[in-house]
Amino acid sequence: MDDLVLQARSFVGLFALAGVAWLLGPRKKISIVLLAGAIALQLLIAWLLYSVAPFRAFLQSLTGVVAVLQEVTNEGAQFVFGYLAGSEAPWEADPAGGSGFLFAFQALPMVIVLSALSALLWRWRILEFLVRGFAAAFRRLLNLSGSASLGAAANIFLGMTESPVLIRPRLPDMTRSDLFLIMTVGFSTVAGSVMALYVSQLTGVIDGAAGHIFTASLISVPAAVLLSRLMMPAEPVSEEALQKEKIPTPIYHSSMDALTTGVSDGIRLYFNIIFMLLVFTALVALVNVLLGLFPDVFGAPLSADRILGWVFAPVVWLAGIPWSEATQAGSLMGLKTALNEVYAYDQLSRIGGDLSERTRLIMTYALCGFANFSSVGILTGGLVAIAPSRREDILQLAPRALISGTLATLMTGAAVGVLPSGLFG
Secondary structure (H helix, E strand, O other): OOHHHHHHHHHHHHHHHHHHHHHHOOOOOOOHHHHHHHHHHHHHHHHHHHHOHHHHHHHHHHHHHHHHHHHHHHHHHHHHHHHHHOOOOOOOOOOOOOOOOOHHHHOOHHHHHHHHHHHHHHHOOHHHHHHHHHHHHHHHHOOOOHHHHHHHHHOOOOOOOOHHHHHHHHHHHOOHHHHHHHHHHHHHOOOHHHHHHHHHHHOOOOOOHHHHHHHHHHHHHHHHHHHHHHHOOOOOOOHHHHOOOOOOOOOOOOHHHHHHHHHHHHHHHHHHHHHHHHHHHHHHHHHHHHHOOOOOEOOEOOOHHHHHHHHHHHHHHHOOOOHHHHHHHHHHHHHHHHOOHHHHHHHHHHHHHHOOHHHHHHHHHHOOOOOOHHHHHHHHHHHHHHOHHHHHHHHHHHHHHHHHHHHHHHHHHHHHHHOOHHHHO
């Protein structure tokens, strides 16, 4: 199919996905300024990052940074885990065996290292500087309150449970629409501590994966703001709330406090990923066994992947995926929503050779977010812990935020589909 036709479909898909969010909301009059502005901002950021030489060089450098981090992480992992982490085994490897790659000991330790490093960078005010810059831009460009812009910007670098800590004093009095916006942004972005994990999974699937993951998390913010406002329009706020939000007392009291806290948070995330993958993989296998009891459909046995592919095929088609690949791409989107993005990226790495380069690119962006059912529990638990007075609102809004967050990542995939494929080469 002609690329121009697919690009046009992606462009129309941006507005169609926004229309879905509008239909799921109170269906009030759409702000054309917000609609056009958010979509234009998505396209502009992606174009700038990949067209302007300094930004493009920055994105390309991220791959080298991740490689260095992986190398130093391997040093620590091999010291602790030995041959399980890739050092020389105490026996001769079987030439006919597999790759010998152990996900839990060779890929996931990076999560702990990056969690500790992120905490240190925050303590040294490097991440704080970046968050302040993005918050100021979002407040002006997207007309957000100070607390909403700060919470949205923090989600680009921090996790969806860590970033609300920055606006803890505002959460008890925050409007429902701003609270919904924060939750939507949390679902549609990813934390810096797991970006390198996705990069390791996408090695060989897409070039410059580190730059793509960072870009995806960044351009999902305007989409999340737009969709959250369509599903829950902004409520009036005071002049004070519109002002620049101040970051409260430092989260960490010292560099050592930041390091140890980051390690502790990383360990929780490490085991959370391991055992969620274990359980989810087992559940998918169990579902496939049960579905195998039914007669074949269209000449093949039923499976969870096929059913999810049929369900999500129309929405990924809207994002610009050719219909011939929509079922496979839809199954990835379904697995990401039902399970998590780590499992979905693993599947993408397995079937990537069957998909076109353009489809792999769009799905890399569309899968980049925490919008899945298990994250609903993680987000609600984290928010209720720091704002117990908003428990009822948080529990009511979370399922809807899952929908808006999923639509936001699909819009991000569509936005990338609008731009010429050669831009990302």
